[in-house]
Amino acid sequence: MVNGEPMExxxxxxxxxxxxxxxxxxxxxSSTGGYVTVExxxxxxxxxFVSCGAGLRAVFRDRVLFSHASNPSSAxxxxxxxxxxxxxxxxGIKWREPVIANPSSGENIFQPSxxxxxxxxxxxxxxxxxxxxxxxxxxxSCRDFVREVLLAREDGLIVIESQKGIYFSVFVVATGGxxxxxxxxxxGQSSGWEIFDTVNPEEIALxxxxxxxxxxxxxxxxxxxxxxxxxxxxxxxxxxxxxxxGLEGDLVGEGYSAYEGKIGKLVASPLITVxxxxxxxxxxxxxxxxxxxxxxxxxxxxxxxxxxxxLHSRRSAAKEGHAPTGNGRRESFAHPPIPRMSNTFIAxxxxxxxxxxxxxxxxxxxxxxxxxxxxxLSGDFVFEVSEGFMIEDGEIGEPVRGATLAGNGxxxxxxxxxxxxxxxxxxGTCGKDGQGVPVxxxxxxxxxxxxxxxxxxxGT
Numbered sequence: 001m002v003n004g005e006p007m008e009x010x011x012x013x014x015x016x017x018x019x020x021x022x023x024x025x026x027x028x029x030s031s032t033g034g035y036v037t038v039e040x041x042x043x044x045x046x047x048x049f050v051s052c053g054a055g056l057r058a059v060f061r062d063r064v065l066f067s068h069a070s071n072p073s074s075a076x077x078x079x080x081x082x083x084x085x086x087x088x089x090x091x092g093i094k095w096r097e098p099v100i101a102n103p104s105s106g107e108n109i110f111q112p113s114x115x116x117x118x119x120x121x122x123x124x125x126x127x128x129x130x131x132x133x134x135x136x137x138x139x140x141s142c143r144d145f146v147r148e149v150l151l152a153r154e155d156g157l158i159v160i161e162s163q164k165g166i167y168f169s170v171f172v173v174a175t176g177g178x179x180x181x182x183x184x185x186x187x188g189q190s191s192g193w194e195i196f197d198t199v200n201p202e203e204i205a206l207x208x209x210x211x212x213x214x215x216x217x218x219x220x221x222x223x224x225x226x227x228x229x230x231x232x233x234x235x236x237x238x239x240x241x242x243x244x245x246g247l248e249g250d251l252v253g254e255g256y257s258a259y260e261g262k263i264g265k266l267v268a269s270p271l272i273t274v275x276x277x278x279x280x281x282x283x284x285x286x287x288x289x290x291x292x293x294x295x296x297x298x299x300x301x302x303x304x305x306x307x308x309x310x311l312h313s314r315r316s317a318a319k320e321g322h323a324p325t326g327n328g329r330r331e332s333f334a335h336p337p338i339p340r341m342s343n344t345f346i347a348x349x350x351x352x353x354x355x356x357x358x359x360x361x362x363x364x365x366x367x368x369x370x371x372x373x374x375x376x377l378s379g380d381f382v383f384e385v386s387e388g389f390m391i392e393d394g395e396i397g398e399p400v401r402g403a404t405l406a407g408n409g410x411x412x413x414x415x416x417x418x419x420x421x422x423x424x425x426x427x428g429t430c431g432k433d434g435q436g437v438p439v440x441x442x443x444x445x446x447x448x449x450x451x452x453x454x455x456x457x458x459g460t
Contacts, residue, residue: 009074010152011095013056016081018154019088023059023314025153026077027291029333033145034114038121039138041129046114053333056081059315066336094156101161101288112193117142120201128172128205132213136180137173140205142166144192151293159293165190165284165438167427170205174212181401183212184386188284188427188438211368211387214399221388221403221455227363228405228451229356229391235426236441237369239274239346242381242409244441245432247274247301248327248339249316251376258379258410259307267307268413271349274302276311278326278342284427285342285439292328292337299325305414313339331435338433345442349419353445356418358394364403364453365389365396372405379409382454404454412448420445 010026017024031051037044054077055068065084069076112120121140128138144166151159169186185208189195230238246257259267268274278287278296287296292314300308312320313328316339329340357365370384385403389396425442 005074006150007098007152007158009077010150010158011093013077013081014152014154015089015093016078016085017056017058018093019085021058021060021154022318023154024057025151025292026054026056026081027330027333027337028054028150029147031145031147031332033143034117035143036114036117036121036141038118038125038140041122041125043118043122046118048114051332055330055333055336056084057336058084064315064336068334070334093154095158096156098158098160099289101159120196124170124201124205127202128170128209131206131209132174134174134176134213134216135172135209136175138205138209139171140169142168149291151289151291153293157293159289161287161289163190163287164192166192166195167284167429167438168195168199168201168204170208172208172212174209174216176216179216181212181215181218183208183210183215185211186427188440189282190284190286190438191282215387215401218399218401221364221385221400221453222390223453223455225450225452227360227391228448228453229360229363229365230443230446230448231365231367232353232420232422232424232443232445233367234369234443235424236345236443237372237383237426238409238412239443240341240344240428240430240439240441241372241374241383242379243274243413244276244341244344245374246376246379246409247310248341249310249312249320249322250339252310253316253319256377258377259310262307263309265307266305266414267410268302268305269416270305271416271419272302272305272413273300273347274344275300275347276325276327276341276344280343280440283343283425283440285344285437287342290326290328290337291330292324294324294326294328296326296342299327302413311339311341313337329437331437335435338435340432340437341430341439343425343440343442345423345425346419346444346446348421348423348444351418351420351445353420353422356420356445356447357391357396359418360391360394360447362393363391364400365391366403366405374409379411380407381409382406402456404456406452406454412451415448415450416446417449418447
């Protein structure tokens with residue numbers, strides 16, 4: 001039973017949109033949030049934001065119509081839906097009882113005042129700056145939001161969902177002689193300020209400062225092919241960038257994935273199982289319903305080395321003859337939904353992480369990954385190493401700086417010969433087609449018998 005003005009408007013708009021369309025939906029959003037940035041012992045910026053609008057979409061066999069309006073009235077939404085449809089209405093739509101989803105509990109994200117938020121960030125900045133005299137710059141940022149969504153679609157489904165999230169980060173620059181190094185650490189969850197009931201912001205700041213200062217004493221990384229052990233603390237950059245994007249249904253369907261046509265085939269070591277799971281409690285990429293109204297569920301992508309499936313939105317699933325996986329996501333009402341990762345990870349293996357290190361006589365031990373570039377069609381990648389150490393007779397040796405990792409994602413997955421029993425998550429924001437969405441990535445400790453390690457020039 002559809003009731004209330006927003007739902008009545010949504011129902012009428014979707015009826016307008018759905019005439020002759022395969023898929024049609026309205027995504028109405030109201031978001032509020034706050035942000036604080038502290039640098040050089042003072043608050044650089046602080047404020048709140050409000051965003052409200054609706055996006056309307058109709059999917060036909062040969063085209064997609066999409067438009068959006070900021071802070072729209074019911075009259076504006078209905079006018080927009082009529083313009084998109086060309087005046088062709090759908091037949092009767094049997095509307096279901098609205099589904100109301102509240103994915104997280106705890107204190108309201110906006111309970112702390114901006115002053116209180118600023119005080120927390122200033123404490124973290126002071127902690128990082130006071131760690132070592134060589135710390136020259138500290139930037140602490142925090143951003144939180146609450147998002148209220150109303151989604152209606154052509155099959156009669158209406159979903160009302162409340163989401164919230166927070167991201168807290170510390171960036172440190174340290175200088176010693178002619179060498180400048182950086183350290184970064186962040187936490188993020190699909191929760192509010194209750195994150196700081198279990199996370200100490202000063203510890204986050206110390207981790208970033210220690211990383212920057214430690215790398216000042218690091219020697220230049222050696223170059224060449226060598227064994228590489230990726231610690232679980234490195235997060236899931238490798239799985240997200242080198243593999244995950246190639247498993248998104250739109251890229252597969254458009255011929256831009258190295259995994260096209262490989263369902264049921266061996267694409268990784270039998271030690272490797274890859275999952276995408278938006279149902280994980282509190283992770284940054286978690287939700288109950290995706291932005292098309294598909295209920296979230298774990299998706300098995302690779303099972304013991306065998307490719308089992310891809311990540312699909314409703315549109316990509318319909319094109320490929322598959323069921324949607326609950327991965328149709330959008331940055332906001334102003335963006336159409338596309339297949340996106342949520343919480344993507346390589347499942348833990350059976351090896352003790354310490355044994356992996358001890359069984360590797362020499363090589364590179366990576367504890368933190370940086371940015372990089374990936375070609376999803378070929379799978380080739382180049383990643384920066386933010387923090388790495390040489391492996392010397394099975395033990396962690398001296399730190400090295402300026403290392404890069406170059407290889408091919410599918411080939412690296414096949415060559416992994418040890419997978420740890422641990423699992424380390426890292427929060428992030430994934431960019432694709434001009435949209436950013438919150439995600440989390442994870443992996444256990446992994447050993448790659450041979451990978452090309454590069455070394456950037458000295459100086460930074």
